[in-house]
Amino acid sequence: MKVTDGYPEYMMKSIKLVEEKREKNMSQPVKPMSMKAREEALSKHHPDYMKGTKRKLKVGRDKGMLLYNGIVDLLEAKPVLDPKDVDLSKIDYDVDLLIIGGGGAGTVAALFAYESGVSKDKILIVTKLRHGDANSMMAQGGIQAADRPEDNPTLHYLDIFGGGHFTNKPELARALALDAPGIISWHEELGIMYDRQEDGEFQELSGGGTCRNRMHSAKDYTGMELMRNIRDKARNLEIPTLEFCPVAELLMDDKGQVAGGIAFNLETFEYYVIRAKATILATGGSGRLHLANYPTTNHYGATGDGLIMAYHAGANLIDLDTIQIHPTGDAYPEPLVGILSTEKIRGLGAIPLNKNGDPFVFPLEPRDVESAMFIQECKQGRGIVTPTGMPGIWLDSPMIDIIHGEGTIETKLAGEVRKFKRFGIDMAKHPILVYPTLHYQNGGVEINEKTETKIPGLFAAGEISGGVHGKNRLMGNSLLDFNVFGRRSGIYAAKYVKKAKIGKLTLNHLDKYNKMLKQASIKPAKSAPIILPEYRGEMAISRALDIF
Amino acid sequence: MTKKEQILIEKPDLKKAEDIEKKAGTVEVFIMGKSYKVPAGLTIMKALEYAGYRYIRGCGCRAGFCGACSTIYRKEDEQKLGFDLACQKVVEDKMYLVQLPFVPAAKAEYDIDKLEATESTIFDIYPEIARCVSCNTCTKSCPQDIEVMKYIQRAVRGEIAKCAEISFDCIQCGLCAMRCPADIKHYHVSQLARRLRGKYLDIKSKNLAKRLKEVESRKFDSEIEKLIKMDNKEILELYKNRKIEAEEKGPGGD
Numbered sequence: 001m002k003v004t005d006g007y008p009e010y011m012m013k014s015i016k017l018v019e020e021k022r023e024k025n026m027s028q029p030v031k032p033m034s035m036k037a038r039e040e041a042l043s044k045h046h047p048d049y050m051k052g053t054k055r056k057l058k059v060g061r062d063k064g065m066l067l068y069n070g071i072v073d074l075l076e077a078k079p080v081l082d083p084k085d086v087d088l089s090k091i092d093y094d095v096d097l098l099i100i101g102g103g104g105a106g107t108v109a110a111l112f113a114y115e116s117g118v119s120k121d122k123i124l125i126v127t128k129l130r131h132g133d134a135n136s137m138m139a140q141g142g143i144q145a146a147d148r149p150e151d152n153p154t155l156h157y158l159d160i161f162g163g164g165h166f167t168n169k170p171e172l173a174r175a176l177a178l179d180a181p182g183i184i185s186w187h188e189e190l191g192i193m194y195d196r197q198e199d200g201e202f203q204e205l206s207g208g209g210t211c212r213n214r215m216h217s218a219k220d221y222t223g224m225e226l227m228r229n230i231r232d233k234a235r236n237l238e239i240p241t242l243e244f245c246p247v248a249e250l251l252m253d254d255k256g257q258v259a260g261g262i263a264f265n266l267e268t269f270e271y272y273v274i275r276a277k278a279t280i281l282a283t284g285g286s287g288r289l290h291l292a293n294y295p296t297t298n299h300y301g302a303t304g305d306g307l308i309m310a311y312h313a314g315a316n317l318i319d320l321d322t323i324q325i326h327p328t329g330d331a332y333p334e335p336l337v338g339i340l341s342t343e344k345i346r347g348l349g350a351i352p353l354n355k356n357g358d359p360f361v362f363p364l365e366p367r368d369v370e371s372a373m374f375i376q377e378c379k380q381g382r383g384i385v386t387p388t389g390m391p392g393i394w395l396d397s398p399m400i401d402i403i404h405g406e407g408t409i410e411t412k413l414a415g416e417v418r419k420f421k422r423f424g425i426d427m428a429k430h431p432i433l434v435y436p437t438l439h440y441q442n443g444g445v446e447i448n449e450k451t452e453t454k455i456p457g458l459f460a461a462g463e464i465s466g467g468v469h470g471k472n473r474l475m476g477n478s479l480l481d482f483n484v485f486g487r488r489s490g491i492y493a494a495k496y497v498k499k500a501k502i503g504k505l506t507l508n509h510l511d512k513y514n515k516m517l518k519q520a521s522i523k524p525a526k527s528a529p530i531i532l533p534e535y536r537g538e539m540a541i542s543r544a545l546d547i548f
Numbered sequence: 549m550t551k552k553e554q555i556l557i558e559k560p561d562l563k564k565a566e567d568i569e570k571k572a573g574t575v576e577v578f579i580m581g582k583s584y585k586v587p588a589g590l591t592i593m594k595a596l597e598y599a600g601y602r603y604i605r606g607c608g609c610r611a612g613f614c615g616a617c618s619t620i621y622r623k624e625d626e627q628k629l630g631f632d633l634a635c636q637k638v639v640e641d642k643m644y645l646v647q648l649p650f651v652p653a654a655k656a657e658y659d660i661d662k663l664e665a666t667e668s669t670i671f672d673i674y675p676e677i678a679r680c681v682s683c684n685t686c687t688k689s690c691p692q693d694i695e696v697m698k699y700i701q702r703a704v705r706g707e708i709a710k711c712a713e714i715s716f717d718c719i720q721c722g723l724c725a726m727r728c729p730a731d732i733k734h735y736h737v738s739q740l741a742r743r744l745r746g747k748y749l750d751i752k753s754k755n756l757a758k759r760l761k762e763v764e765s766r767k768f769d770s771e772i773e774k775l776i777k778m779d780n781k782e783i784l785e786l787y788k789n790r791k792i793e794a795e796e797k798g799p800g801g802d
Binding site: 189 | 608614660716719720746753758769783788
């Protein structure tokens with residue numbers, strides 16, 4: 001197969017059409033869709049609305065709820081921990097505040113709990129991988145905050161609520177919009193290097209479903225710049241952090257409160273009993289469950305553990321009947337399939353095109369709608385099929401330099417340029433090929449404005465929580481989410497800690513859950529949470545022995 | 549039931565695996581010295597998994613942002629060591645591979661609020677930067693192609709803003725620090741530079757300060773309350789008819 005500039009010949013032919021029509025495509029933009037057209041696209045082509053992707057849960061508090069099959073499989077699995085294996089009389093860590101998850105939400109929570117008076121040796125962050133290995137680190141495009149004079153938090157609220165199909169919990173959407181300017185101000189104090197104009201004002205772009213340009217960015221490494229700063233502050237304060245020690249199940253007391261968790265050392269296989277007056281669940285998302293068989297943009301540890309352990313403890317779930325597929329996952333070359341190309345590429349002006357070089361959708365519809373339109377275009381035979389059989393849509397990145405001047409792509413999308421360059425593709429010169437990929441867990445464990453779950457002692461923040469974004473999240477609202485609700489969880493958990501009294505520790509809730517599984521006539525073949533995904537080669541697994 | 553038994557419930561599709569190998573062809577890699585055949589075209593990370601490794605350390609975002617999977621490799625018949633990220637680099641035939649599970653570089657502790665951004669700030673906290681012998685090994689080992697030595701030189705000269713700018717794409721994998729003959733912790737040095745610049749040198753947004761005051765004086769509370777109380781039809785109308793800046797002015801930004 002002859003490859004020129006990273007693309008095989010037949011793809012290059014399609015690129016020729018893209019180039020020929022570029023000028024015309026830039027001068028005649030496609031209009032946004034009507035609400036009716038949006039609904040139609042979603043109902044026909046989005047996995048949330050398609051048959052066979054979901055089923056009703058048969059066990060626990062939310063029995064009867066319709067959820068994605070991959071999540072139901074785990075909720076109907078046996079709790080991974082057998083209470084008989086754990087000695088609760090010996091406490092390994094006795095703290096005021098246990099934070100499960102060392103990503104964005106967990107780290108922000110720790111900083112604000114500390115500021116709210118919890119002493120640092122009474123805080124413990126436990127995390128599955130390294131501190132900062134999280135989807136937070138990977139977010140590229142930006143963070144929303146309505147701070148320009150042309151904009152205001154009311155408009156931001158309207159965008160959040162409309163983007164979520166009017167299903168968000170209003171008080172959470174309000175908190176997200178109103179806390180946003182304060183968060184950016186806190187970031188200025190931390191020393192986060194946002195992209196600014198010469199006068200110090202932020203360079204702000206639009207994102208899918210936003211009515212004003214309010215996307216603050218740090219090149220296309222926004223999440224990384226946020227996460228490494230916040231983590232640096234936590235490290236300077238020496239907030240105790242246990243790495244490679246995921247919590248496998250929550251710990252409760254005889255009063256029905258959450259009272260910490262059982263951590264599992266991935267390297268020595270020991271468990272640790274952690275007693276805590278308050279526990280913040282900040283375990284992140286679940287892309288690595290590959291719901292509806294989509295590839296994912298998520299980090300290695302995003303296996304939805306928090307959902308499972310919170311449900312075992314009796315917390316309730318919402319909006320898990322939807323997943324966010326991001327329209328612009330990479331479709332080519334093969335090693336990049338599923339990895340994200342940031343929405344900022346469209347924010348800067350690149351237009352999605354079919355194999356004939358024709359536009360077919362407004363580039364900045366909300367993510368679910370944009371994805372559905374991409375899928376439709378490919379289903380109807382106007383996508384480009386890669387040598388490995390993956391369909392895709394062109395994203396005409398060279399338009400960016402034409403709009404904003406040569407060199408813009410290089411400086412504003414440094415990470416993207418670097419990624420494609422490894423495979424011989426120059427995105428300033430040629431378009432890139434994209435297809436929807438599993439990106440975000442819209443729903444999760446239900447919280448209120450104080451980040452409280454329905455179980456006393458258990459708080460939740462970040463991607464694990466549900467209600468903030470309703471059935472669909474907008475770009476730039478997840479970095480905001482982990483800051484806004486991470487902060488709130490730290491503050492409210494610190495308040496809670498002052499009054500909390502822990503009773504006798506127990507793991508009875510797991511026995512109870514096993515009983516419920518039995519009563520529902522479920523014979524679990526698996527156990528959950530799964531902690532890490534399984535990607536070993538099939539040949540190797542089929543010959544593996546269990547003798548060591 | 550063990551984890552391994554669980555996995556075997558979902559029967560591995562060996563036929564599919566064979567097809568992949570046939571279609572792509574295979575290459576030989578040496579994982580920590582041991583030979584394995586893997587399909588061509590896989591990243592180092594996927595090749596290790598294909599061979600039967602299950603990652604605990606050495607695997608994070610799988611997309612080039614987190615620096616967990618820094619890899620050192622050498623090709624047979626070559627003296628030179630190569631440096632890259634396992635999730636980004638595609639395997640080549642006869643590659644010897646090893647990953648860094650952890651980087652034991654010391655990080656200074658400081659309170660950013662108590663520092664000033666002067667010519668000597670970085671030097672005072674990380675005095676070892678003066679020991680740089682300009683060998684450029686750090687730059688050569690950077691998987692992000694950052695001019696690492698150049699930003700260290702800027703730090704030595706007290707040019708905080710420039711050091712921050714050059715180092716911005718750093719993913720903190722630590723390969724630079726592991727290779728440095730002068731024991732400089734480049735990635736910690738540049739973290740400090742970026743925070744100093746962001747906090748003290750970049751001009752702050754006036755719009756933000758103004759908006760913050762408005763939020764604190766609860767200027768938008770009643771407006772949002774009104775939206776919350778609206779029935780679905782009313783708010784749908786409002787949403788549908790809102791003006792979209794990107795549509796009117798074209799793509800936003802500078």
